Amino acid sequence: MKTRNLFMAVAIIGLFATASCKTSKTEEAKEETVTMVTDVPETVQTPNIVGVAASNENFTTLVAAVKAAGLVETLSSAGPFTVFAPTNAAFAKLSEGTVATLLQPENKATLTSILTYHVVSGKFDAAAVVEAIKANNGAFTVTTVQGGKLVASLMEGNVMLKDEKGNMSTVVIADVAASNGVIHAIDSVVMPK
Template sequence: MKTKNLYLAAVAIGFFAMTSCKSTKTEEAKDETVAVVTVVQGPNIVGVAAGNENFSTLVAAVKAADLVETLSSEGPFTVFAPTNAAFAKLPEGTVASLLEPANKGTLTGILTHHVVAGKFDAAAVIAAIKANEGAFKVTTVQGGTLVASLDGANVILTDENGNVATVVIADVAASNGVIHAIDSVVMPK
């Protein structure tokens, strides 16, 4: 609410400043730099994921890996977020094992393999795939590589081990980036 009030105050001040200028000041105003204030409202990546029951396993994993603060920071980030169904495809006991404190490093590596620095919406990903002869390599925050390609109209991610995930929901907006839900967990090498 405080951010909204600041935004409204900035808009009101800007409006009154513009409308109160006399016509003799018009030439001077053309050479001045105009400051633009952009206020992004809404939840960050962690907040968006926490608000969607399809990401409850991912949220539990992010908490166990102590990545809440990182993924709540300014970013921007693009997160290829495995759904609960994606985690359920892993061998039985894998998720429970990864959530144990002793496996925090492994879990952190897996989760950060799903994160790319920068904000890449679906249109940008598709354009990059097409501009790179059908296969666009992206480096993850973990340091590994994912290859984005198209299967018909679907964006497919292939990890360095040959595992494949399909983007099932694209362009879930967050204040610090964008989330693309995927149907499988991709793994680092």
């Protein structure tokens, strides 16, 4: 009888030990699963052209102008677009009161024309622009969304834009990526005819 009780006691201890091992292995598996899930890298989507400009303090005047012209939806669409974006300093070069006047509702058509003159359909990074300039004897003409022309050229290693009035602007920051195109910051506002 003692042997039988001893045998049962050993069997019961063995069952508890096995159950305990299974429980800890199950808990370990759960912990591993949690660890694996938390190790997944977070994906961050690049904002569109309007989002990129809005997040950069150098483009506050441009963003205000885009809003006043009602172009937010257009520049947020799939595109792709290449935007030659005037910085705040570029807008400051305009005659005093010009920006304030352009932002008035009655001047929306003029403002829209000026802003769309800074936009080209398609995505053209700096390397593509430079290549096109070199392939076209040093001057490459692009048609803007507004319908006017800009002539891109190189001067001392910088991409220059010549507008229809003969004014020049320099690309000061190239290849700012956006989900629907690319932005090149320029140091002067270019003007259509």
